[in-house]
Amino acid sequence: MEYTNGTNGVNGTNGVINKPRSGSRTLPFMTDVLGNSLNDRLLFAVPKKGRLHQACLDLLHGSDIQFHRHSRLDIALVKNLPLALIFLPAADIPTFVGEGRVDLGITGRDQVGEHEAVVPPTATSGVVEVLDLDFGKCALQVQVPQNGALSKPEDLIGKNVCTSFTALTEEYFRKLEAQQAGTEVSGDAKLKTNIKYVGGSVEAACALGVADGIVDLVESGETMRAAGLKAISTVVNTSAILIKSKHASDPKLVDLITARIKGVITAQKFVLCTYNINRSKLEEAKKIAPGKRAPTVTTLEEENWVAVSVMIERKRVAVAMDELTAVGAEDIMVTKLENSRTG
Ligand SMILES: Nc1ncnc2c1ncn2[C@@H]1O[C@H](COP(=O)(O)OP(=O)(O)OP(=O)(O)O)[C@@H](O)[C@H]1O
Numbered sequence: 292m293e294y295t296n297g298t299n300g301v302n303g304t305n306g307v308i309n310k311p312r313s314g315s316r317t318l319p320f321m322t323d324v325l326g327n328s329l330n331d332r333l334l335f336a337v338p339k340k341g342r343l344h345q346a347c348l349d350l351l352h353g354s355d356i357q358f359h360r361h362s363r364l365d366i367a368l369v370k371n372l373p374l375a376l377i378f379l380p381a382a383d384i385p386t387f388v389g390e391g392r393v394d395l396g397i398t399g400r401d402q403v404g405e406h407e408a409v410v411p412p413t414a415t416s417g418v419v420e421v422l423d424l425d426f427g428k429c430a431l432q433v434q435v436p437q438n439g440a441l442s443k444p445e446d447l448i449g450k451n452v453c454t455s456f457t458a459l460t461e462e463y464f465r466k467l468e469a470q471q472a473g474t475e476v477s478g479d480a481k482l483k484t485n486i487k488y489v490g491g492s493v494e495a496a497c498a499l500g501v502a503d504g505i506v507d508l509v510e511s512g513e514t515m516r517a518a519g520l521k522a523i524s525t526v527v528n529t530s531a532i533l534i535k536s537k538h539a540s541d542p543k544l545v546d547l548i549t550a551r552i553k554g555v556i557t558a559q560k561f562v563l564c565t566y567n568i569n570r571s572k573l574e575e576a577k578k579i580a581p582g583k584r585a586p587t588v589t590t591l592e593e594e595n596w597v598a599v600s601v602m603i604e605r606k607r608v609a610v611a612m613d614e615l616t617a618v619g620a621e622d623i624m625v626t627k628l629e630n631s632r633t634g
């Protein structure tokens with residue numbers, strides 16, 4: 292089935308979903324610099340650089356969202372859907388989506404948390420998390436020098452803390468200070484901890500004497516260790532998420548894009564495992580690999596033997612193969628999934 296809103300040159304034909312827009316949104320800029328109208332398109336914000344950029348491009352490719360981005364242009368029209376991609380810094384995406392200027396976006400959960408700590412969501416503004424994308428996983432952690440005197444977050448109260456996430460850090464220390472004082476958390480109380488903004492290379496702040504501790508993202512832990520730091524607390528765990536505005540202009544297209552992206556994520560997360568087994572061992576094998584709903588079992592020409600086909604989580608596959616072998620499975624084969632649509 293093909294999707295069109297009937298305004299991008301693809302007119303409604305058999306099997307085409309017709310334009311389901313819920314009210315027109317007139318954007319201040321209305322056209323991109325190439326003169327194309329953006330008002331009839333769903334706007335989808337994608338990180339323009341940084342850790343999430345390439346994974347997002349791979350996801351769009353896997354979802355058959357076809358576009359050509361002119362060099363230096365931060366807007367790209369999608370050729371096969373009434374959609375325009377807007378390339379923005381990950382940190383700004385919650386603002387654009389939260390204000391309803393952009394319908395959909397991909398960013399880190401940490402960025403949404405930071406935005407919401409400054410601009411709390413209301414019934415009509417703010418973002419809705421649609422899908423966890425299972426990449427960009429890391430943790431925003433409180434870190435202090437490995438060989439220093441500080442060993443717990445409370446030790447940083449009243450001291451200097453550097454971070455790029457000032458709002459989440461303030462929220463964290465506000466709670467900590469209230470806990471220590473045995474009072475209610477209050478936004479009006481003066482914060483004892485001095486939180487300073489730095490835009491990057493946060494890990495250098497302690498060694499350079501700018502901070503006693505930092506709050507920064509940790510993935511592998513290499514940056515932190517190389518800087519002589521250790522984590523003493525986690526402010527938030529994060530991963531990349533698909534978010535939508537509370538007034539997304541085309542809910543059906545939002546659902547279609549969500550389903551496609553979910554299909555790609557599932558395909559990356561699972562593999563298809565096939566094996567042959569004697570029917571008498573089938574129940575044991577099913578316990579090892581029960582599948583998403585149930586394994587597909589096909590009778591083989593050889594008496595009492597069946598062929599089984601089942602989805603297994605990629606990270607579990609080696610262990611599952613060992614265990615299937617141990618219960619008598621033979622000819623085990625694992626196939627990478629290109630794409631999927633599952634419940
Ligand atoms: N080491 C990491 N591992 C996994 N994900 C990360 C890592 N660092 C950052 N991220 C995720 O990517 C998001 C964007 O971070 P990144 O620093 O790449 O952005 P950026 O737009 O290049 O910002 P800046 O210009 O401030 O560095 C973060 O908010 C976080 O969700």
Ligand SMILES: O=P(O)(O)OC[C@H]1O[C@H](OP(=O)(O)OP(=O)(O)O)[C@H](O)[C@@H]1O
Nearest residue numbers: 491492493508509510511512513514515
């Ligand atoms: O635990 P690790 O795997 O070492 O990753 C963590 C590092 O990655 C991010 O920085 P990035 O490289 O994006 O650069 P930045 O410091 O300039 O933000 C983050 O701010 C840490 O410095």
